[in-house]
Amino acid sequence: MIKKKFSNFIDNLQKDITSSLEIIDGKEKFKSEHWNREKGGGGLTMVIENGDVFEKGGVNVSKVHGQLPDSMSKMLKVTNSEFFACGISIVIHPKNPMVPTFHANLRYFELYEKDELKDSWFGGGLDLTPYYLFENDVIHFHKTCKNTCDNYDSNFYEDYKKKCDNYFWNSHRNEARGVGGVFFDYCRENKLMTNERWLSFIKEMGQCIKTSYLPIVEKRKNMPFNESNINWQHIRRGRYVEFNLLHDKGTLFGLKTNGRIESILISMPPKVKWEYNHLPEKDSEENSLLKILQFPKDWA
Amino acid sequence: MIKKKFSNFIDNLQKDITSSLEIIDGKEKFKSEHWNREKGGGGLTMVIENGDVFEKGGVNVSKVHGQLPDSMSKMLKVTNSEFFACGISIVIHPKNPMVPTFHANLRYFELYEKDELKDSWFGGGLDLTPYYLFENDVIHFHKTCKNTCDNYDSNFYEDYKKKCDNYFWNSHRNEARGVGGVFFDYCRENKLMTNERWLSFIKEMGQCIKTSYLPIVEKRKNMPFNESNINWQHIRRGRYVEFNLLHDKGTLFGLKTNGRIESILISMPPKVKWEYNHLPEKDSEENSLLKILQFPKDWA
Numbered sequence: 001m002i003k004k005k006f007s008n009f010i011d012n013l014q015k016d017i018t019s020s021l022e023i024i025d026g027k028e029k030f031k032s033e034h035w036n037r038e039k040g041g042g043g044l045t046m047v048i049e050n051g052d053v054f055e056k057g058g059v060n061v062s063k064v065h066g067q068l069p070d071s072m073s074k075m076l077k078v079t080n081s082e083f084f085a086c087g088i089s090i091v092i093h094p095k096n097p098m099v100p101t102f103h104a105n106l107r108y109f110e111l112y113e114k115d116e117l118k119d120s121w122f123g124g125g126l127d128l129t130p131y132y133l134f135e136n137d138v139i140h141f142h143k144t145c146k147n148t149c150d151n152y153d154s155n156f157y158e159d160y161k162k163k164c165d166n167y168f169w170n171s172h173r174n175e176a177r178g179v180g181g182v183f184f185d186y187c188r189e190n191k192l193m194t195n196e197r198w199l200s201f202i203k204e205m206g207q208c209i210k211t212s213y214l215p216i217v218e219k220r221k222n223m224p225f226n227e228s229n230i231n232w233q234h235i236r237r238g239r240y241v242e243f244n245l246l247h248d249k250g251t252l253f254g255l256k257t258n259g260r261i262e263s264i265l266i267s268m269p270p271k272v273k274w275e276y277n278h279l280p281e282k283d284s285e286e287n288s289l290l291k292i293l294q295f296p297k298d299w300a
Numbered sequence: 301m302i303k304k305k306f307s308n309f310i311d312n313l314q315k316d317i318t319s320s321l322e323i324i325d326g327k328e329k330f331k332s333e334h335w336n337r338e339k340g341g342g343g344l345t346m347v348i349e350n351g352d353v354f355e356k357g358g359v360n361v362s363k364v365h366g367q368l369p370d371s372m373s374k375m376l377k378v379t380n381s382e383f384f385a386c387g388i389s390i391v392i393h394p395k396n397p398m399v400p401t402f403h404a405n406l407r408y409f410e411l412y413e414k415d416e417l418k419d420s421w422f423g424g425g426l427d428l429t430p431y432y433l434f435e436n437d438v439i440h441f442h443k444t445c446k447n448t449c450d451n452y453d454s455n456f457y458e459d460y461k462k463k464c465d466n467y468f469w470n471s472h473r474n475e476a477r478g479v480g481g482v483f484f485d486y487c488r489e490n491k492l493m494t495n496e497r498w499l500s501f502i503k504e505m506g507q508c509i510k511t512s513y514l515p516i517v518e519k520r521k522n523m524p525f526n527e528s529n530i531n532w533q534h535i536r537r538g539r540y541v542e543f544n545l546l547h548d549k550g551t552l553f554g555l556k557t558n559g560r561i562e563s564i565l566i567s568m569p570p571k572v573k574w575e576y577n578h579l580p581e582k583d584s585e586e587n588s589l590l591k592i593l594q595f596p597k598d599w600a
Contacts, residue, residue, distance in 0.1 A: 033577070047576045058576070172555040238568070245545035246555065255472040255546065268538065268574035275570070276347045276358070277333075277562040 002120070002195050003084065006108045006202070007063060010088040013106075013206045014061050017090065018046050020210060021059075024217055025051040030059070035260050040066030045263045049270070053221045055095040058266030061088050068111070069257045082112040087124070089250075090209065091267040097233035098223040100130035100137070100178070101240065102213045103267070105250070106202050122198050123185035126209055127164055128216075129178030129240060131233045133289045137216045138179045142299035144212035145182045148204045153192065157300065160184045165296040170243050175293040177243045181212075232286050235278050237269035244268065302420070302495050303384065306408045306502070307363060310388040313406075313506045314361050317390065318346050320510060321359075324517055325351040330359070335560050340366030345563045349570070353521045355395040358566030361388050368411070369557045376411065381418070384410040389550075390509065391567040397533035398523040400430035400437070400478070401540065402513045403567070405550070406502050422498050423485035426509055427464055428516075429478030429540060431533045433589045437516045438479045442599035444512035445482045448504045453492065457600065460484045465596040470543050475593040477543045481512075532586050535578050537569035544568065 028051035043062030087107030280286030328351035343362030387407030464483035580586030
């Protein structure tokens with residue numbers, strides 16, 4: 001049963017990722033909080049704060065079910081439906097500005113009418129938001145995603161990379177949130193991909209979270225940085241906040257459907273700055289990043 | 301001509317308020333930036349940053365006109381219309397957590413069909429967002445607003461106070477952004493209030509900005525504070541960001557209609573924090589504030 005298998009998988013992935021991150025951090029441990037959803041289901045929120053490497057990080061598992069909320073019924077063009085949704089979502093805000101912020105989620109959704117399964121699909125993705133651009137890191141990140149995709153379909157990476165660039169676009173700033181990654185949704189059973197094969201793809205993507213991101217953290221976590229680097233990191237985190245509160249469908253959906261606020265907004269960066277019309281100097285590293293964010297490029 | 305008179309009034313008010321704030325600050329001066337709107341009009345953005353009293357403050361005047369944007373045509377249920385809109389908006393984020401954040405705006409809108417004036421109205425309001433509650437300050441603020449309202453109509457204050465509480469409601473947190481003030485919109489000519497009388501009301505509201513807020517700043521700006529007060533201020537500023545990006549119609553309208561980003565987001569606080577599930581201690585001053593924000597009360 002796909003639902004059970006996926007559900008076990010995300011539980012194990014949460015344990016696996018949080019313990020890997022704790023080892024890298026060396027100082028702080030994750031705190032766990034179980035929560036229940038009034039209308040069905042609940043979750044386990046795990047959070048690390050004020051670590052030596054991770055200033056703030058959240059690894060959430062949620063498994064919710066019940067009557068499909070109105071807003072979603074409209075979107076999916078169904079009536080009187082029930083749903084089951086479960087997923088893992090990860091946001092990591094490192095302390096050192098040379099280490100990029102990381103986001104990933106993997107999710108599975110089932111739709112029922114009168115207790116009968118009517119539809120189901122997988123979704124998810126991973127993406128990277130650097131403050132300083134180390135091209136080799138970005139290439140490594142994208143290539144790791146691409147290799148995983150290529151194990152299943154040679155078109156996946158190109159398709160999902162484009163979807164990611166389109167989704168994480170801060171339209172009011174005319175720039176990308178970060179350097180992208182992959183993003184996929186409505187992955188339904190079809191001739192080429194059975195649900196079991198999708199599950200296997202999703203599981204590999206789960207491993208890809210570790211192989212794509214953790215080596216970058218290890219490589220950059222001890223690099224020197226100064227106050228001006230921190231200032232830039234805090235300003236760029238402002239753009240992250242703007243994206244999440246203005247554009248991110250997951251965040252807005254969660255808030256509109258009375259999701260658990262603190263688990264949803266765990267994605268907010270720990271310290272953020274807004275300066276009026278901050279513009280980096282013309283030939284600076286900061287400005288090179290901005291140029292890249294304005295025109296998403298091919299990395300893999 | 302109302303338009304011309306209001307337009308002059310906000311120019312003078314901008315000068316008046318910025319110079320009053322500069323005197324109080326004693327260190328920093330406002331920087332001015334003229335900007336043009338591609339499709340008609342422009343504005344003057346004035347900003348103060350890193351002052352001794354004001355960590356960040358913006359006083360914006362904008363005067364824009366042209367074809368009515370689609371989203372607004374829908375809202376106002378008109379087609380093929382032109383508009384003229386001008387206003388002043390003020391957001392002040394003081395450094396000392398004992399001094400509340402302040403927001404105000406005053407605006408005038410005209411709607412045309414085939415060069416003929418079809419409709420016009422005033423709007424605006426002022427509201428206070430404290431980090432620590434000094435009841436006398438809040439009473440002074442509300443009473444000053446009430447006195448100004450009472451000069452025109454004995455029902456205005458009650459009505460506009462309620463509108464303010466309703467508008468500045470962070471629904472996803474189930475709490476008010478601050479302790480309110482007054483908020484009014486679609487103030488059209490009627491039997492009791494001619495446009496000239498509305499203009500006079502608006503002008504008094506402009507003076508009220510100074511008489512309601514500045515004495516509070518003077519009274520609190522030199523109060524001692526510690527790191528823990530600053531931490532609380534930064535966390536509460538996070539709620540301010542959440543309101544402005546999730547709920548504030550003005551901000552969202554500006555962003556959707558390609559307004560000048562930096563002038564719109566001048567309202568963002570300078571330094572902000574998000575901690576996971578931050579809860580103040582039960583009998584703390586911080587917790588007293590939260591209780592007040594959950595149930596807006598009568599102050600005047």
